[in-house]
Amino acid sequence: MDNRPIKDVGENRVVSRFRALASGTLGSEIVVGPGDDAAVINPGQGRLLLLTCDMMVQDVHFRWEWASPHQVGWKAMVQNLSDIAAMGGEPTAAVASLAAPGDLSEEVAAGIAEGLVAAASRYGTALVGGDLVGSPGPVAVDVAIMGWVERERLLLRRGAGPGDALLVTGHLGAAAAGLAAREQRLEEAEGSLLGEAIRAHHEPHPRLAEARAIASTAKATAMMDLSDGLADDLPRLCQQSGVGAHVRSEKIPLARECSLVASRLGLNDLRMAVSGGEDYELLFTAPPGAVGEIQAALSDLGDRRATVIGEIVEEEEVIVLDADGGEMALGKGFDHFAGPATERNDD
Amino acid sequence: MDNRPIKDVGENRVVSRFRALASGTLGSEIVVGPGDDAAVINPGQGRLLLLTCDMMVQDVHFRWEWASPHQVGWKAMVQNLSDIAAMGGEPTAAVASLAAPGDLSEEVAAGIAEGLVAAASRYGTALVGGDLVGSPGPVAVDVAIMGWVERERLLLRRGAGPGDALLVTGHLGAAAAGLAAREQRLEEAEGSLLGEAIRAHHEPHPRLAEARAIASTAKATAMMDLSDGLADDLPRLCQQSGVGAHVRSEKIPLARECSLVASRLGLNDLRMAVSGGEDYELLFTAPPGAVGEIQAALSDLGDRRATVIGEIVEEEEVIVLDADGGEMALGKGFDHFAGPATERNDD
Numbered sequence: 001m002d003n004r005p006i007k008d009v010g011e012n013r014v015v016s017r018f019r020a021l022a023s024g025t026l027g028s029e030i031v032v033g034p035g036d037d038a039a040v041i042n043p044g045q046g047r048l049l050l051l052t053c054d055m056m057v058q059d060v061h062f063r064w065e066w067a068s069p070h071q072v073g074w075k076a077m078v079q080n081l082s083d084i085a086a087m088g089g090e091p092t093a094a095v096a097s098l099a100a101p102g103d104l105s106e107e108v109a110a111g112i113a114e115g116l117v118a119a120a121s122r123y124g125t126a127l128v129g130g131d132l133v134g135s136p137g138p139v140a141v142d143v144a145i146m147g148w149v150e151r152e153r154l155l156l157r158r159g160a161g162p163g164d165a166l167l168v169t170g171h172l173g174a175a176a177a178g179l180a181a182r183e184q185r186l187e188e189a190e191g192s193l194l195g196e197a198i199r200a201h202h203e204p205h206p207r208l209a210e211a212r213a214i215a216s217t218a219k220a221t222a223m224m225d226l227s228d229g230l231a232d233d234l235p236r237l238c239q240q241s242g243v244g245a246h247v248r249s250e251k252i253p254l255a256r257e258c259s260l261v262a263s264r265l266g267l268n269d270l271r272m273a274v275s276g277g278e279d280y281e282l283l284f285t286a287p288p289g290a291v292g293e294i295q296a297a298l299s300d301l302g303d304r305r306a307t308v309i310g311e312i313v314e315e316e317e318v319i320v321l322d323a324d325g326g327e328m329a330l331g332k333g334f335d336h337f338a339g340p341a342t343e344r345n346d347d
Numbered sequence: 348m349d350n351r352p353i354k355d356v357g358e359n360r361v362v363s364r365f366r367a368l369a370s371g372t373l374g375s376e377i378v379v380g381p382g383d384d385a386a387v388i389n390p391g392q393g394r395l396l397l398l399t400c401d402m403m404v405q406d407v408h409f410r411w412e413w414a415s416p417h418q419v420g421w422k423a424m425v426q427n428l429s430d431i432a433a434m435g436g437e438p439t440a441a442v443a444s445l446a447a448p449g450d451l452s453e454e455v456a457a458g459i460a461e462g463l464v465a466a467a468s469r470y471g472t473a474l475v476g477g478d479l480v481g482s483p484g485p486v487a488v489d490v491a492i493m494g495w496v497e498r499e500r501l502l503l504r505r506g507a508g509p510g511d512a513l514l515v516t517g518h519l520g521a522a523a524a525g526l527a528a529r530e531q532r533l534e535e536a537e538g539s540l541l542g543e544a545i546r547a548h549h550e551p552h553p554r555l556a557e558a559r560a561i562a563s564t565a566k567a568t569a570m571m572d573l574s575d576g577l578a579d580d581l582p583r584l585c586q587q588s589g590v591g592a593h594v595r596s597e598k599i600p601l602a603r604e605c606s607l608v609a610s611r612l613g614l615n616d617l618r619m620a621v622s623g624g625e626d627y628e629l630l631f632t633a634p635p636g637a638v639g640e641i642q643a644a645l646s647d648l649g650d651r652r653a654t655v656i657g658e659i660v661e662e663e664e665v666i667v668l669d670a671d672g673g674e675m676a677l678g679k680g681f682d683h684f685a686g687p688a689t690e691r692n693d694d
Contacts, residue, residue, distance in 0.1 A: 059483050099487050
């Protein structure tokens with residue numbers, strides 16, 4: 001028996017314990033249980049079914065002083081859409097639960113619903129149900145989503161092999177820059193790039209088209225979405241694949257928003273990009289010989305691209321090497337239960 | 348624009364607004380969207396897919412002074428299993444989100460997880476994923492569940508026709524009696540029947556076997572589960588079917604626990620049974636000529652049975668007639684946003 005609070009024993013330990021409990025419920029039709037971006041279920045009819053959920057809580061994941069109700073709803077849906085993308089799948093239907101204090105105005109509640117609906121519609125997903133419940137506490141929005149993926153396109157966190165190239169789509173750090181700009185009260189009026197950063201933080205987009213393009217090549221070996229940041233997420237992919245990774249820091253594609261905000265605040269932009277979460281870009285691996293084909297599939301979408309930022313190694317270590325060959329220390333993971341309640345603790 | 352709080356405009360109005368918004372997202376593969384016990388999705392491969400969610404919040408749906416963590420997890424899962432039952436379906440997989448303050452002990456969190464897992468296992472459902480998030484507020488547990496139903500076994504709230512018999516499985520009022528016993532601080536030691544009532548309130552069971560037996564006859568015309576109580580739920584079934592119902596109060600099968608607790612507290616047992624929620628019995632309709640076949644299917648399960656409590660009428664009115672032919676007023680619906688925060692406001 002351990003009666004210590006979650007904030008002392010740590011989120012990871014509690015999650016591990018939950019997963020161990022849940023593993024006893026998994027029958028043969030469950031291809032992948034807890035621990036990946038989404039669970040994978042085989043209904044025995046060709047395609048595989050994906051199921052996942054993600055919750056957002058006021059004063060932990062968002063603040064009303066910074067985010068509109070529409071943005072809160074939008075982001076709650078996008079987090080889930082992104083998890084379906086990360087499996088190589090296509091989202092179909094979502095349900096959303098909203099816990100709200102009785103003194104929340106109808107307009108704020110409707111704004112959250114409008115944001116949920118806008119993101120679902122934008123990405124071809126139906127909002128098919130939900131639950132509205134009262135709460136004496138903060139607003140909480142929980143979305144559960146299901147989707148489908150063809151067996152040959154399914155991409156898990158496990159599957160990366162030594163020698164594989166490590167890639168990310170797009171650029172990193174814009175969302176972290178937006179959060180930093182909010183926290184440090186940089187004024188949006190300072191420039192449109194700052195506005196872009198703040199928008200990246202509040203109104204992210206899932207990389208569904210990119211994920212489908214990558215999955216359609218059937219050449220990638222592992223994939224996940226960057227929801228907590230490269231420093232946290234890459235070790236998870238490596239751990240599940242039983243491998244390590246060497247990242248070349250100068251290869252990491254920095255968002256211009258990130259460089260701007262970091263310089264304005266006297267911070268290291270690379271560190272901001274690596275440790276900041278919520279970019280929802282895709283992190284994936286592929287044999288070096290398949291990178292060209294994957295890039296071609298992405299460029300068919302327009303200006304989308306992926307960047308090789310390092311390689312998978314056999315040693316179970318995750319190292320970011322700077323331009324001089326030195327090791328850059330990775331930031332500590334985001335723990336919902338540690339530290340002050342901010343939108344995202346990116347320390 | 349209406350800036351009034353939810354508790355003033357009422358839960359029903361906010362839910363209606365959410366449903367109207369969500370309806371814009373429903374494509375042709377969505378057979379049933381928001382408003383039934385679960386959504387129905389047609390993946391185009393024979394069986395229909397069911398998806399629903401239900402949230403429980405500390406001090407609204409449960410109190411730690413009355414319920415153990417295991418009971419909270421159990422009930423959160425059972426609510427969802429019951430919604431799949433209400434469609435005539437079989438549950439397959441669930442995901443669960445837990446919002447918890449950092450000072451919640453690991454043991455309490457694990458107890459909730461154990462309850463979720465126990466109910467899932469008991470009813471052949473896999474717990475395939477979840478989300479653990481911090482919260483400055485009360486514990487909230489949200490479960491989303493998916494399942495399957497053959498097209499010919501699908502039972503919606505709509506479908507009841509004038510002349511149909513109205514039936515309920517089992518007995519009503521045990522859970523309401525358990526809640527009343529808790530609220531009025533009746534001692535469990537007073538008798539084992541009281542313990543049964545309290546157990547009915549905290550450890551309900553979904554009527555999955557009964558629902559499958561009823562659905563397998565393909566004779567029932569509409570069905571739902573009694574989660575908020577007959578007084579609230581029957582009008583919903585009638586509204587969706589565009590019909591009314593006349594209930595004969597003396598036909599309503601009262602749980603013995605309900606009669607005991609009501610008499611102990613000087614309350615009307617019939618009113619307690621009709622207005623109390625969380626029995627999770629099934630309310631359904633069928634042509635009078637099919638009742639015998641349905642009863643036979645239920646009795647094949649052992650001592651399970653359903654009782655004819657009235658009939659469906661064309662007039663869109665829901666009336667409970669007492670033994671003298673007088674009308675009994677139905678209690679007001681449970682609104683999560685009105686009244687004091689108790690486990691269940693059954694007034």
